[in-house]
Amino acid sequence: MVKLKIAVVHNKTEHTLQITAELLEKLVAAGHTIDQRNPELVISVGGDGTLLSAFHLYSHKLDQVRFIGVHTGHLGFYTDWRDYELDDLIELLSTRKDESVSYPLLDVRITYRNGKPTKHFLSLNESIVKRTDSTMVADIYIRDELFERFRGDGLSVSTPTGSTAYNKSIGGAVLHPRINAIQLAEIASLNNRVFRTLGSPMVIASHEWIELRMQDSAECLVTVDQFQLQQEEIKSIFYRIAEEKIQFASYRHTHFWRRVRDAFIGEIEE
Ligand code: NAP
Ligand code: MN
DSSP: OOOOEEEEEEOOOHHHHHHHHHHHHHHHHTTOEEOSSSOSEEEEEEOHHHHHHHHHHSGGGTTTOEEEEEESSSOOSSOOEEGGGHHHHHHHHHHSOOOEEEEEEEEEEEEETTOOOOEEEEESSEEEEEOSSSOEEEEEEETTEEEEEEEEEEEEEEOTGGGGTHHHHTTOOOOOTTSOOEEEEEEEEOOSSSOOOOOSOEEEOTTOOEEEEESSOSOBEEEETTEEOOOBOEEEEEEEEEEEEEEEEOSSOOOHHHHHHHHHTOOOOO
16 A cells, blocks of 8 residues: 655635545545655645645645645646545555656746846746736847837736636637646737737747846736735846646546636537
8 A cells, every 4th residue: 555645735615624624534544644844745625726825835845746636616727636536536545656747837037126136936827927007018038039029018927737827818828738838928918000019829939938128117016826926126037947847646637628628618518
């Protein structure tokens, strides 16, 4: 029997708390150890947002940790298991050798105007930079070459697994998570006879990088997944595919496009 060191991360809804208690009890009964500090496996209980939180809690140990998501609501994108399937899940954890799939992450580096040290983040979904009070002006460089001068509300850079989140809401493409790429999408770009942007989302290859050089000194709002960074005067943001990857324990396979259909389309009458 496989014995694992397991951490559990959950949200605070009443239903989740109940499922979490049940899960912990069953894991211990199956001989696994609950280890919140040095787990081999992190189980998130809640929604996709809960898995994002779990990722950020353990993002410094990505080479040692695999993730698995239990959804207490509808099925999510990072959450393969439903709350009524705990017994099946534990059975597989205890009997199967660990198989995992890994997906790309976004590497974010922010440099500031005031000479503050560069900040570095890993993102599982996306990073958004935007201005709410005035037009954001940023020069977009791809591989150190100026591509366009963007004017508009902002820009989003997303991972393949993040492509179904915020990226999709602003007209970005849904990418299969096996594609090792990142996507740049516009938020309300200004396009007229004077100002010109490409106007469509762009998918950047793995050997490329994107740099946004802010063209004025107004403060910008930057997000990394569910986090909002403090607004500051940003000089530039550098985006590329991270060297690190996130590993998901894959005890069973959910066909990606079926998941997309279930989440966004629903039943089709033939
Ligand atoms: P939230 O406000 O609960 O998230 C908004 C919705 O996005 C929730 O239904 C969430 O699922 C879902 N979601 C998260 N990651 C997803 C993914 N990779 N693919 C498809 N759906 C996904 O906030 P949150 O739970 O902390 O998640 C933060 C993420 O929400 C951000 O990274 C951003 O992508 C997304 N978001 C989107 C919009 C928008 O589309 N306008 C606005 C705000 C935030 P669960 O209910 O299962 O958590
Ligand atoms: Mn959520």
